[in-house]
Amino acid sequence: MTAVPLGVPRRMVEFTVDGEEARVPEGATILDACRASGKDVPTLCQGDTLTPKNACRACVVEVEGSRTLVPACSRRAEPGMEVRTDTERARHSRKIVLELLASSVDLSTTPKAADWIKEYGAKPDRFGPDAARVDESPKIDNDLYVRAYDKCILCYKCVDACGEQWQNTFAISVSGRGFDARIAVEHDAPLTDSACVYCGNCVEVCPTGALSFKSEFDMRAAGTWNEAAQTRTTTVCAYCGVGCNLTLHVQDNEIVKVTSPHDNPVTHGNLCIKGRFGYQHVQNRG
Amino acid sequence: MDLHFGDGKPTDEERAAVDALLGPPRSSWEGAARDDMRAADLRWARGGREARERRDLLLPGLHALNDRIGWISEGALGYLCRRLTVPPAQAYGVATFYAMFSVKPRPATVLHVCTDLACTAAGASELCAGIEARLGVGSGVSVERGPCLGLCERAPAALAVRAGDPVRTAVSAPATVEGAVLAASAPDSAPVEPPAAMAVPQAGDPSLTLLRRVGVVDPSSLDDYRAHGGYTALRRAFELGPAGVIREVTDSGLLGRGGAAFPTGRKWQATASQPDHPHYLVCNADESEPGTFKDRVIMEGDPFALVEAMTIAAYATGAHQGYLYLRGEYPRALRRLEHAVAQARARGLLGEDVLGQGYAFDIEIRRGAGAYICGEETALFNSIEGYRGEPRSKPPFPVEKGLFGKPTVENNVETLVNVLPILTTGAQAYAAIGTGRSTGPKLFCVSGSVDRPGVYELPFGATLGELLVLAGVRDRLRAVLLGGAAGGFVRPDELDIPLTFEGTREAGTTLGSGVVMAFDDTVPLPRLLLRIAEFFRDESCGQCVPCRVGTVRQEEALHRIVERTGAAAAGDIALLREVGRAMRDASICGLGQTAWNAVESAIDRLGAYE
Numbered sequence A: 001m002t003a004v005p006l007g008v009p010r011r012m013v014e015f016t017v018d019g020e021e022a023r024v025p026e027g028a029t030i031l032d033a034c035r036a037s038g039k040d041v042p043t044l045c046q047g048d049t050l051t052p053k054n055a056c057r058a059c060v061v062e063v064e065g066s067r068t069l070v071p072a073c074s075r076r077a078e079p080g081m082e083v084r085t086d087t088e089r090a091r092h093s094r095k096i097v098l099e100l101l102a103s104s105v106d107l108s109t110t111p112k113a114a115d116w117i118k119e120y121g122a123k124p125d126r127f128g129p130d131a132a133r134v135d136e137s138p139k140i141d142n143d144l145y146v147r148a149y150d151k152c153i154l155c156y157k158c159v160d161a162c163g164e165q166w167q168n169t170f171a172i173s174v175s176g177r178g179f180d181a182r183i184a185v186e187h188d189a190p191l192t193d194s195a196c197v198y199c200g201n202c203v204e205v206c207p208t209g210a211l212s213f214k215s216e217f218d219m220r221a222a223g224t225w226n227e228a229a230q231t232r233t234t235t236v237c238a239y240c241g242v243g244c245n246l247t248l249h250v251q252d253n254e255i256v257k258v259t260s261p262h263d264n265p266v267t268h269g270n271l272c273i274k275g276r277f278g279y280q281h282v283q284n285r286g
Numbered sequence B: 001m002d003l004h005f006g007d008g009k010p011t012d013e014e015r016a017a018v019d020a021l022l023g024p025p026r027s028s029w030e031g032a033a034r035d036d037m038r039a040a041d042l043r044w045a046r047g048g049r050e051a052r053e054r055r056d057l058l059l060p061g062l063h064a065l066n067d068r069i070g071w072i073s074e075g076a077l078g079y080l081c082r083r084l085t086v087p088p089a090q091a092y093g094v095a096t097f098y099a100m101f102s103v104k105p106r107p108a109t110v111l112h113v114c115t116d117l118a119c120t121a122a123g124a125s126e127l128c129a130g131i132e133a134r135l136g137v138g139s140g141v142s143v144e145r146g147p148c149l150g151l152c153e154r155a156p157a158a159l160a161v162r163a164g165d166p167v168r169t170a171v172s173a174p175a176t177v178e179g180a181v182l183a184a185s186a187p188d189s190a191p192v193e194p195p196a197a198m199a200v201p202q203a204g205d206p207s208l209t210l211l212r213r214v215g216v217v218d219p220s221s222l223d224d225y226r227a228h229g230g231y232t233a234l235r236r237a238f239e240l241g242p243a244g245v246i247r248e249v250t251d252s253g254l255l256g257r258g259g260a261a262f263p264t265g266r267k268w269q270a271t272a273s274q275p276d277h278p279h280y281l282v283c284n285a286d287e288s289e290p291g292t293f294k295d296r297v298i299m300e301g302d303p304f305a306l307v308e309a310m311t312i313a314a315y316a317t318g319a320h321q322g323y324l325y326l327r328g329e330y331p332r333a334l335r336r337l338e339h340a341v342a343q344a345r346a347r348g349l350l351g352e353d354v355l356g357q358g359y360a361f362d363i364e365i366r367r368g369a370g371a372y373i374c375g376e377e378t379a380l381f382n383s384i385e386g387y388r389g390e391p392r393s394k395p396p397f398p399v400e401k402g403l404f405g406k407p408t409v410e411n412n413v414e415t416l417v418n419v420l421p422i423l424t425t426g427a428q429a430y431a432a433i434g435t436g437r438s439t440g441p442k443l444f445c446v447s448g449s450v451d452r453p454g455v456y457e458l459p460f461g462a463t464l465g466e467l468l469v470l471a472g473v474r475d476r477l478r479a480v481l482l483g484g485a486a487g488g489f490v491r492p493d494e495l496d497i498p499l500t501f502e503g504t505r506e507a508g509t510t511l512g513s514g515v516v517m518a519f520d521d522t523v524p525l526p527r528l529l530l531r532i533a534e535f536f537r538d539e540s541c542g543q544c545v546p547c548r549v550g551t552v553r554q555e556e557a558l559h560r561i562v563e564r565t566g567a568a569a570a571g572d573i574a575l576l577r578e579v580g581r582a583m584r585d586a587s588i589c590g591l592g593q594t595a596w597n598a599v600e601s602a603i604d605r606l607g608a609y610e
């Protein structure tokens, strides 16, 4: 199989994945090769618009000659590498990772988590009813988005999106360490006392729903959130000349949240506060 | 950057603590008081890029505050951030990473009481209870139970730190309730620590190589160091040239003593040949592996040896700047090394023109702040750079992209000190010591149930039994922990294991950093294992799931079976194995990968729960 590169031609790297020849452009990861050939490797901390921190370890694979398993999302393919994605050893680690996560945080709004838990035969309950959990009540301190860190898997995506990879605001960071590590602003203050500019780019990249629109959070709480009944319309932000693409999520003729296409070459899914949250005027039907 | 510094104002004292490190602010942009604002300040912003490039002063800045005030307030952190152009959320993330810092008010005096393996075996629990009973609320002392203080030969141990200008410290070891309370309540009048040589039972033995000067030389005198052969190795290095030094070190067969046993010559060669510049040298003096105290004894007893050895390593690998990363719990080693570096600098042995050879090299000492993970080589880089001490993914490796993204050679204290005899006696003579694959002398930190705990130097190849006899092992030995908390237990009938890298590997265990902890049958094994699990859970950086959550699940399982055996423990032991396997396979760094070694070995080799 071959992952076809667009843009400037690059040298191709030849290696094998599960015994099959694979060719990817130089710089591509093992995960890129897996996806190009239609293999499903679970990923949680990897995101299409960010350099992954390879912290979740859900995507680990075996590489010949390596003492430990390697994260497919981050390891670049090298010529002659022999990769095996579906061995008992790799599957074991993935299963344990899923069990560890599901036993400590709420994965109910993490897309695909339930499927992978089933596929890998993970049994998060086996650590017993007393297994320590990330017990945090949702932080609701502003009208735009909610931080429910009992769903946080510490993938670092929000930190990277807020910090050096996109927004350059550095309003959030990881504090504490070990199991007590949390995403936080300085001194665990409310968001409104932080440097946050409410671009919502952290919400855009959060893979678990730990960060969510206040509108979505409220509707979920009220039991009225219904993704199946929503339509998505991609349009152009009308506020300023940048012209970012917006995807309006509409349920019952109301905009319930705004995301942005990740494949847009200019914005890569990022917006500013106006584009992301300033939609109320559309539905002021007064 | 959208910097937002909040409303907190530093007190005068907090401001003074930061300014003592960074100098006074040059403009109100950097946090000078409003009334000091000069007309010029209104026209351009200072700080910015220039200040940001000194991000690595964040950790020293946090230390400055913690040393002077005892904790780090919002106003103080905000001021430090303003001075360095660091986002406060990041600085908060860094401050909360380290065990020795507090972002909540606490008394000026903190008494760190070790509850780790050797100290627990020596009665740390009763000691803590006694101290806490004496130093109740309102005593002005905060008692903090914590991991190994690196004083295991004098277990149980306590370290008092009293904030102020200057910060005062006192050690009580072996600690009594009275001794520890005195150290905390009057650190200035606490009895002085015994000399470093007291930790070397062989002190004065003419057959010693690495420890030969400890107890013989005056650690504060450069002249005395030179009178005892100091700086002959550096002269030899200048004769040989960088390539010649690397050849000698390679031929000597020296393997790293920090735990991973990587060939030092290969590491040096790989760094030296990197086209990217500058190159950095880092000395890993973090030594936070429970049961390890050899680096402390060298640094306290023979500090100039480390300065000389670092100079040689830097010269060989083309580095002009060296960092010595010292664990925060070693105040005496810090004082001795600061003095040694200053002396060497004053005498032209560090600085622009080392020994008049036209080669520039200097050393900066950086203090850790209570985080075992910062001994991992890439976590150490992050820590120096002012980030959270989280390990980086490899590749790229440090020799290519290390400290500040530049080629870096990082070595353990003991490894570096071995370079001196390699150069003075020659690679051949050095390689003749020890065995074919483990060459040279090796330091072992012996503690626990022995009559003469301390640092022992033996040529590689002596057996575990021989070492234990030397240290006066007591009767009714139940188990020996080899290689520290990340190592493994062996049985009393396995004492013929040769103490070499290959010998321990063949025996299915590890030499690690040279820890040998003996436990007699009065020590309750399951409690010990629980303490090891607790250590790793506490020290996990939290970055990756197998380690962050795995260490918690393992500790929970060990709690459940602490008083169980056989079939009643079987289910949890199976669980431990499954989680341990994933931790070993899928964790990012060596901490998670080895966290379960000791417990597994206790189950398999000692039959801990049978």
Ligand SMILES: Cc1cc2nc3c(=O)[nH]c(=O)nc-3n(C[C@H](O)[C@H](O)[C@H](O)COP(=O)(O)O)c2cc1C
Pocket (backbone or CB within 6 Å): B255, B256, B257, B258, B259, B260, B261, B262, B264, B284, B285, B286, B287, B288, B289, B372, B373, B374, B375, B376, B377, B378, B410, B411, B412, B413, B415, B416, B589, B590, B591
């Ligand atoms: C969790 C962890 C802690 C470590 N702690 C130390 C330490 O305290 N001191 C040390 O020299 N090496 C420590 N190491 C090993 C270092 O990462 C590195 O291998 C070593 O400093 C290299 O020096 P050497 O080649 O001279 O042994 C640690 C490794 C890990 C994974």
Ligand code: SF4
Pocket (backbone or CB within 6 Å): A151, A152, A153, A154, A155, A156, A157, A158, A159, A183, A202, A205, A206, A207, A208, A209, A210, A211
């Ligand atoms: S809040 Fe979301 S994006 Fe941020 S670390 Fe947690 S799971 Fe990841």
Ligand code: SF4
Pocket (backbone or CB within 6 Å): A237, A238, A239, A240, A241, A242, A243, A244, A271, A272, A273, A274, A275, A276
């Ligand atoms: S999202 Fe913000 S930056 Fe983008 S077009 Fe709208 S207003 Fe402009």
Ligand code: SF4
Pocket (backbone or CB within 6 Å): B373, B390, B391, B539, B540, B541, B542, B543, B544, B545, B547, B548, B587, B588, B589, B590, B591, B592, B593
């Ligand atoms: S193994 Fe543990 S210490 Fe190492 S990166 Fe992962 S969480 Fe951090």
Ligand code: FES
Pocket (backbone or CB within 6 Å): A042, A043, A044, A045, A046, A052, A053, A054, A055, A056, A057, A058, A059, A060, A071, A072, A073, A074
């Ligand atoms: S997806 Fe690769 S480690 Fe998380």
Ligand code: FES
Pocket (backbone or CB within 6 Å): B114, B115, B116, B117, B118, B119, B120, B147, B148, B149, B150, B151, B152, B155, B156, B157, B290, B291, B292
């Ligand atoms: S000082 Fe207490 S175990 Fe090392």
